[in-house]
Amino acid sequence: MVWVTFAVGVVAAVLLVLRRREAADTPWPKSPTNWLGLVARIGLGGILLWAGLAKVGDLAGSVVLTGKYQILPTYGLVKFVGYALPIAELLLGALILCGIFTRWTALLGGLLMLVYVPAIASLWVRGIWMDCGCGGAAEAALSEAEAKPRYLLDMIRDLVLAALAAWLVLFPQSRPSVDRWLAAPLEAGVTPAPAPAPAKPNHKSQAKSKKK
Helix, strand or coil: CHHHHHHHHHHHHHHHHHHHHHHCCCCCCCCHHHHHHHHHHHHHHHHHHHHHHHHHCCHHHHHHHHHHCCCCCCHHHHHHHHHHHHHHHHHHHHHHHHCCCHHHHHHHHHHHHHHHHHHHHHHHHHCCCCCCCCCCCCCCCCCHHHHHHHHHHHHHHHHHHHHHHHHHHHCCCCCCCHHHHHHHHHHHCCCCCCCCCCCCCCHHHHHHHHHC
16 A cells, blocks of 8 residues: 555656646647547556556565466466566556656557456456456456456456557657656747848948949
8 A cells, every 4th residue: 555655646746747847838738639648648557557556565476376377388487477567567557647658658558458358368268267366466266157257347448448558659648748848848949039130221331332
């Protein structure tokens, strides 16, 4: 719970600072694209951050859970994925929420969701009934009647999150975000210096030249 509170506080502080910086420059755009992008970032980034925080405090349990899927061929790969996955979810979630390299982090997050869908489907096909463990420590086993609706809902959820990721890949810019703040000087451009006023004709010099 401490990790969750800390991470949410950090993300909220970053977004608040960005919002104040942007408010001093330009108003928020009222286009639906901006708001849909913000919603997509909160949905995808929030779920990834929550999933990573739920597992990062028990990496040994994450390794055990990864092994229960019975997909990876060696224990070395199981251990690597069990340790790396919560950290990857945590980092991707925080980056997406803050809007840092949004297109690329959303692409990675979407690919991760597309990996989860067949992994959960394989449990169903092979008759392995268990909690997917997306939110941390999973139950040792579930009955078939309990597991099937969970699998279906989990796959629908991951497909929806993959769709949000696809939106962010196509339209990565939304406010408030680090990307928008960094790109603001390039988008607005430096105010061009006013063109020098044309020199006023010197009537005296013209008159002298005519006399000559």
